[in-house]
Amino acid sequence: MKKIPALFDSDSSAKKRAKSPMPKRLNSPRNVLSENTSNIKVFARFRPLNKMEENNPSQDFCIFPDIHTVLLQPDVIHTFDRVFPPTSNQLTVYDSVGRDAIQDVLNGYNSTIFAYGQTGSGKTYTMFGELRDSNGQGIIPRSIQEIFTYINQSDPECEFVLTCSMLEIYKETLFDLLSLQRPDLKIKESATKGIYVEGLTQLSLQSQDELLRIVELGEQTRKVAATRINQYSSRSHTIFMLEIKQRLPNETEKKGKLNLVDLAGSEKVGKTGAQGEILEEAKKINLSLSCLGNVIHALTTNNDHIPYRNSKLTRILQESLGGNYKTSLIVTCSSHVTSMDETVSTLKFASRAKSIKNHYKMNVKMSSEMMQQMIKDLKLQLQLAHQELEQLKRKSILDIPNENNLIKHYDSQINQEKGNKSKHPSMSLMTDKSCLQIDLSFFSSKKASQPENIIEQKENEINYLKQIDDLKIQLGQSKMECQRKQVKITQLNQKIDSLEKMVNKLQRGENNLRAEQNQILFDEINSLNDQLNILNNDIDDYQNNQLKDKMDQINIDYSRKLEQIINGEITQSKLTKIITKSQTIEQVMQKLSLQNLLNTIHRAITTNLVNLKLPLDISKKISDIMEESLKHPLIEQGVMDYITNYESMKPNRCEEQKIEALKLDKQRYSQERQNLVEYVEKLKDRNDQLLQQLKRQNLIIQQKMTQFQLMESKYHEPTTPLMVIDNQRPVSQHSDRSLCKPNTARKPSTFFRYEELL
Numbered sequence: 232m233k234k235i236p237a238l239f240d241s242d243s244s245a246k247k248r249a250k251s252p253m254p255k256r257l258n259s260p261r262n263v264l265s266e267n268t269s270n271i272k273v274f275a276r277f278r279p280l281n282k283m284e285e286n287n288p289s290q291d292f293c294i295f296p297d298i299h300t301v302l303l304q305p306d307v308i309h310t311f312d313r314v315f316p317p318t319s320n321q322l323t324v325y326d327s328v329g330r331d332a333i334q335d336v337l338n339g340y341n342s343t344i345f346a347y348g349q350t351g352s353g354k355t356y357t358m359f360g361e362l363r364d365s366n367g368q369g370i371i372p373r374s375i376q377e378i379f380t381y382i383n384q385s386d387p388e389c390e391f392v393l394t395c396s397m398l399e400i401y402k403e404t405l406f407d408l409l410s411l412q413r414p415d416l417k418i419k420e421s422a423t424k425g426i427y428v429e430g431l432t433q434l435s436l437q438s439q440d441e442l443l444r445i446v447e448l449g450e451q452t453r454k455v456a457a458t459r460i461n462q463y464s465s466r467s468h469t470i471f472m473l474e475i476k477q478r479l480p481n482e483t484e485k486k487g488k489l490n491l492v493d494l495a496g497s498e499k500v501g502k503t504g505a506q507g508e509i510l511e512e513a514k515k516i517n518l519s520l521s522c523l524g525n526v527i528h529a530l531t532t533n534n535d536h537i538p539y540r541n542s543k544l545t546r547i548l549q550e551s552l553g554g555n556y557k558t559s560l561i562v563t564c565s566s567h568v569t570s571m572d573e574t575v576s577t578l579k580f581a582s583r584a585k586s587i588k589n590h591y592k593m594n595v596k597m598s599s600e601m602m603q604q605m606i607k608d609l610k611l612q613l614q615l616a617h618q619e620l621e622q623l624k625r626k627s628i629l630d631i632p633n634e635n636n637l638i639k640h641y642d643s644q645i646n647q648e649k650g651n652k653s654k655h656p657s658m659s660l661m662t663d664k665s666c667l668q669i670d671l672s673f674f675s676s677k678k679a680s681q682p683e684n685i686i687e688q689k690e691n692e693i694n695y696l697k698q699i700d701d702l703k704i705q706l707g708q709s710k711m712e713c714q715r716k717q718v719k720i721t722q723l724n725q726k727i728d729s730l731e732k733m734v735n736k737l738q739r740g741e742n743n744l745r746a747e748q749n750q751i752l753f754d755e756i757n758s759l760n761d762q763l764n765i766l767n768n769d770i771d772d773y774q775n776n777q778l779k780d781k782m783d784q785i786n787i788d789y790s791r792k793l794e795q796i797i798n799g800e801i802t803q804s805k806l807t808k809i810i811t812k813s814q815t816i817e818q819v820m821q822k823l824s825l826q827n828l829l830n831t832i833h834r835a836i837t838t839n840l841v842n843l844k845l846p847l848d849i850s851k852k853i854s855d856i857m858e859e860s861l862k863h864p865l866i867e868q869g870v871m872d873y874i875t876n877y878e879s880m881k882p883n884r885c886e887e888q889k890i891e892a893l894k895l896d897k898q899r900y901s902q903e904r905q906n907l908v909e910y911v912e913k914l915k916d917r918n919d920q921l922l923q924q925l926k927r928q929n930l931i932i933q934q935k936m937t938q939f940q941l942m943e944s945k946y947h948e949p950t951t952p953l954m955v956i957d958n959q960r961p962v963s964q965h966s967d968r969s970l971c972k973p974n975t976a977r978k979p980s981t982f983f984r985y986e987e988l989l
């Protein structure tokens with residue numbers, strides 16, 4: 232690509248050009264130089280649901296009836312130049328938004344595309360997208376591609392210079408994204424350059440790849456800060472600026488500027504969960520965006536003061552908002568119900584922006600050749616106009632023949648002939664003269680009546696002039712009439728507007744009324760449901776109370792009997808103790824029984840005596856002593872004590888009877904306990920049966936409710952079709968009834984209760 236040095240250095244400012252008298256009747260350049268007015272184009276793009284939203288399924292609140300409309304349930308409609316539903320791809324968006332903008336820039340216009348929306352709604356995806364992926368590329372890489380295709384296909388004699396810059400506005404400070412140093416840049420304004428950023432790097436480009444690499448570099452340098460909403464949420468505004476200068480073979484020069492603006496997230500500060508520095512950041516970002524909103528408001532309400540200077544963003548983009556730019560706004564949204572508030576406010580913002588008017592013209596500097604051609608054209612047209620004027624003048628004055636001149640002419644000719652040829656004038660001349668004299672007499676007679684003719688003619692002239700004056704007056708009057716009509720039209724338009732507003736209001740009122748009626752019906756249904764609930768509760772209560780009483784009684788019986796059993800068990804444990812004690816006593820007595828003792832002693836002594844191998848008489852003596860000693864009163868007393876104790880410790884007859892009775896009691900209580908357990912089981916079964924019955928009753932109630940709602944919806948069938956609830960079917964096929972299903976919009980509380988039960 233060839234470069235051209237300092238093409239527009241000596242260019243006068245846009246304002247100057249606008250003030251200089253421009254030739255009005257030119258051929259092609261005329262259109263080129265005139266100023267045009269058009270509204271900002273507004274587009275709305277809805278991104279597909281993300282993972283988090285998919286995992287949280289909800290009813291769609293955005294419906295897309297056609298390519299210009301989005302309907303927010305139940306009845307808010309927004310229309311834009313184009314609405315892109317979540318299924319729209321990058322190419323579709325570029326074809327509708329980017330392609331025209333690039334054509335404008337290549338034709339010498341200035342153009343700006345804004346992307347506005349909450350964090351994570353797809354602004355960056357729409358503007359940048361995936362730079363190196365042909366399907367995922369956003370507007371910027373596609374624009375670059377289109378520009379280079381245009382350059383490659385144009386006349387080789389054309390010369391192009393392409394420069395680009397990337398700017399970031401972060402916390403009301405400007406940063407150069409194409410420079411490693413990041414000094415705080417300043418906004419300046421000059422007569423020649425208009426509003427510009429001083430010291431901002433402008434890189435000239437030779438190829439598409441170079442431009443893509445520069446965009447990537449800028450993208451990497453972007454300031455990002457994590458918030459809870461979007462981990463990589465960009466907290467700054469990014470402006471990608473491209474300038475294309477062209478010099479055509481006829482020396483005409485064109486300059487087009489393109490601003491592609493990726494704004495920071497428009498969500499409310501509170502929703503980001505930001506704190507500390509991030510909160511400060513969010514406030515400043517919001518300041519820029521709220522200034523943008525104020526500028527748009529001021530522009531759309533014809534305010535005298537437009538507050539461009541209140542933020543860096545609006546100051547830099549001043550020309551794009553109401554100035555010499557063709558501007559497009561893409562608002563990006565999510566159709567998931569969790570983003571409903573943000574989507575509603577984003578679409579409101581977009582609707583307001585629709586009425587901004589920009590006044591733009593081509594930035595063209597004509598060659599001297601073209602200028603000369605224009606001058607020639609002008610001169611020719613001037614000449615033609617003069618001629619036309621002369622003709623008109625001549626037509627209005629009666630052309631009277633000057634007979635004296637003719638006679639003089641003939642006399643001079645006769646005299647000439649007399650002098651030159653002979654003393655006798657030629658016959659022809661004489662004849663001519665006689666003819667002339669006849670004519671003369673005719674003219675004389677005519678001349679006699681000439682004063683009258685002249686008067687008549689003058690009168691005609693006066694009349695004619697009068698007519699012209701009349702016509703002029705009429706023209707003036709009709710102009711005034713026109714103006715009056717214009718005023719009337721404006722007033723009528725205003726009236727129509729106000730009537731439309733009233734109609735809208737009424738419509739809204741009607742909708743509200745409908746909503747109110749629906750509300751009343753809902754309330755009725757709810758009160759019926761409440762009554763039903765109360766009845767059901769009463770039934771429940773009654774049945775429950777009966778059950779409860781029974782259960783309470785059982786519980787009381789049970790606990791009483793349990794107590795008895797427990798008491799019985801205590802008695803039994805006492806009994807066991809007694810038995811154990813008696814057993815011990817018996818064992819002791821056995822051990823200590825006299826007979827055993829004696830036998831043992833006797834055996835021991837005998838054994839010992841035998842072992843001692845004593846003489847028989849000694850052995851006999853010892854044996855006698857032993858026997859004698861065992862008869863000692865102390866031993867006898869001890870034995871008697873043991874016997875007495877044993878007798879006293881042994882359970883008596885009465886106690887034995889008691890033990891027997893207790894044993895019987897225990898058996899009886901166990902039997903009763905068993906009976907009780909069986910009874911409780913039976914009651915449980917009964918309870919289950921009752922629950923089943925309740926469920927069946929509930930089903931019947933539900934069916935009846937559905938029938939009731941159907942009947943009610945038939946009864947309230949609307950007269951005018953409104954809009955659609957699904958995007959497959961045309962508007963007229965749906966009634967607004969379907970937009971507001973009572974059974975889905977508001978479920979009667981009973982259903983929840985029974986569903987829970989079910």
Ligand SMILES: Nc1ncnc2c1ncn2[C@@H]1O[C@H](COP(=O)(O)OP(=O)(O)OP(=O)(O)O)[C@@H](O)[C@H]1O
Pocket residue numbers: 277278279281348349350351352353354355356357461463464465466494495496497563
């Ligand atoms: N139309 C779309 N199709 C497919 N994916 C999309 C679309 N729009 C957005 N996304 C994806 O959603 C995520 C968030 O998008 P993006 O970063 O563009 O949002 P953003 O509005 O620029 O957010 P921020 O304000 O934080 O910069 C990205 O992963 C992006 O790839």
